[in-house]
Amino acid sequence: DTEVTQTPKHLVMGMTNKKSLKCEQHMGHRAMYWYKQKAKKPPELMFVYSYEKLSINESVPSRFSPECPNSSLLNLHLHALQPEDSALYLCASSQSDYSYEQYFGPGTRLTVT
Amino acid sequence: TQLLEQSPQFLSIQEGENLTVYCNSSSVFSSLQWYRQEPGEGPVLLVTVVTGGEVKKLKRLTFQFGDARKDSSLHITAAQPGDTGLYLCAGGAGTASKLTFGTGTRLQVTL
Numbered sequence: 538d539t540e541v542t543q544t545p546k547h548l549v550m551g552m553t554n555k556k557s558l559k560c561e562q563h564m565g566h567r568a569m570y571w572y573k574q575k576a577k578k579p580p581e582l583m584f585v586y587s588y589e590k591l592s593i594n595e596s597v598p599s600r601f602s603p604e605c606p607n608s609s610l611l612n613l614h615l616h617a618l619q620p621e622d623s624a625l626y627l628c629a630s631s632q633s634d635y636s637y638e639q640y641f642g643p644g645t646r647l648t649v650t
Numbered sequence: 651t652q653l654l655e656q657s658p659q660f661l662s663i664q665e666g667e668n669l670t671v672y673c674n675s676s677s678v679f680s681s682l683q684w685y686r687q688e689p690g691e692g693p694v695l696l697v698t699v700v701t702g703g704e705v706k707k708l709k710r711l712t713f714q715f716g717d718a719r720k721d722s723s724l725h726i727t728a729a730q731p732g733d734t735g736l737y738l739c740a741g742g743a744g745t746a747s748k749l750t751f752g753t754g755t756r757l758q759v760t761l
Binding site (some may be wrong): 541543568570577578579580582585587592593625627629631633634635636637638639640641642643644646 | 680681683685690691692693694695698738740742745746747748749751752753754756
């Protein structure tokens with residue numbers, strides 16, 4: 538089973554709202570990722586967690602706050618977003634951060650109004 | 651900075667035709683992945699190639715890694731409408747967790 542699940546599928550939020558995106562995998566993978574993808578562009582890496590610790594932050598604005606409560610779960614907390622943050626947010630996982638094979642979830646389509 | 655250029659950017663063909671998508675770089679990669687992404691969905695991993703000159707087949711799809719591990723190709727035989735989507739190559743080198751994604755090839759297969 539190579540399934541990564543994400544909730545919600547769609548999210549509309551105002552610029553003053555606080556919301557969270559959730560990601561879950563049960564493959565025993567120890568590395569998890571958040572990506573942002575704009576229309577017709579490849580995914581852009583935001584954060585990497587390895588063994589539940591944040592290992593890479595690609596200079597993402599602090600209005601995005603990741604959290605890894607355990608090895609199966611990954612959250613992305615959103616606060617005071619801008620309209621330009623509207624995008625498809627993808628979660629991915631891999632066996633470890635030494636593994637190149639990443640498995641993606643279906644994404645959350647975020648619209649900031 | 652590692653870059654992966656894909657060509658063509660967009661391809662519209664009829665069912666039954668053959669096609670090849672290219673993924674090129676001036677950098678050497680330890681491995682290269684190919685993904686297919688449908689609109690509004692996440693990329694789905696199709697294959698990983700790690701050895702220079704390696705060829706892998708997945709039904710009607712044939713993937714090749716260049717001898718120097720700087721480029722790759724994806725060949726589809728007898729394309730079907732279900733092959734429609736965005737094809738992304740992604741290379742890994744050094745820090746495995748940081749993949750370099752290609753620029754993408756959007757394929758449309760019509761009846």
